[in-house]
Structure formats: C-alpha cells, structure tokens
Amino acid sequence: VRVVASSSLVVVCFASRKKKMAAISRVFGGFRTLMAKAATAEAVTVAVEGKGILKTFPVSQQLASFAGESELTRGSAVKKVWEYIKLHNLQNPANKREIHCDDKLKTIFGGKDKVGMTEIMKLLSPHFTKSV
Numbered sequence: 001v002r003v004v005a006s007s008s009l010v011v012v013c014f015a016s017r018k019k020k021m022a023a024i025s026r027v028f029g030g031f032r033t034l035m036a037k038a039a040t041a042e043a044v045t046v047a048v049e050g051k052g053i054l055k056t057f058p059v060s061q062q063l064a065s066f067a068g069e070s071e072l073t074r075g076s077a078v079k080k081v082w083e084y085i086k087l088h089n090l091q092n093p094a095n096k097r098e099i100h101c102d103d104k105l106k107t108i109f110g111g112k113d114k115v116g117m118t119e120i121m122k123l124l125s126p127h128f129t130k131s132v
Helices: 017-038 041-049 061-067 074-087 103-108 117-127
Strands: 002-005 010-013 056-058 071-073 098-100 114-116
Touching: 061 074, 061 103, 061 117, 071 074, 074 103, 074 117, 098 117, 103 117, 114 117
Parallel strands: none
Antiparallel strands: 002 010, 056 071, 098 114
C-alpha cells in the first residue's frame, strides 16, 4: 500500500486490483451521496427566495447610478465594483490590496482617494436600505 497526498487529494495505491476498485467505489459512491444531499428542495427554495447574501435590496441613488440597477444583492454590488476596478486598472501596482478611487468610485466610497480591498463591503453597506 502506498499513499500519495496533495493539498486536496489523497490517492491510495494498492497492490491488488480488487482492493483498488473497492476503494475507488467507496470514494466516488460517497461523493454521489454528498451531491444528492446538497440538491434538496430546501436549498433550491432558499436560492429562489433570496435569503442571506442572495437577498435583493433597494440601493441608494449613488450606487444605483454606478451599477445601473435600483435593486442589487450585496454580492452583485461587490462584483460590479471589482469589474469596474479591473476594467479601469485602479489597483495600486505596488500594493494590489489598495485601490485608487476615480471620481465615479469616490461617489460610492464617501470621497476617499484610496480604499483597501477589505474596506469595500464596509463602505458599500450604507448604500443598502434596510427593509422592514
């Protein structure tokens, strides 16, 4: 028996073909079971209703004009900001964790000239109105 391991995969090499086939069957049979449990009706219902990060919120006028939509999910808002940052090459080349804000980004980031990548969601949060 020989074990070969990488960061996400463990391969066991057996001396006999019969043991090898049994091990493969157990691994992939378990994988099919996990996948079947993930696709339950409850998981599909949550995605359709839009709970948690998938929930759509009305956004402020500044964010709506930036994104082109009046209602967004938090995830899609961050995605649109990152698309804009990458399209206009606004990351600091020396420090990729720092974003240089142009006039359009300054409207949604409170007039800041530079923003850290970990601040983006914090600065977008006030643009999402709370629904009662």
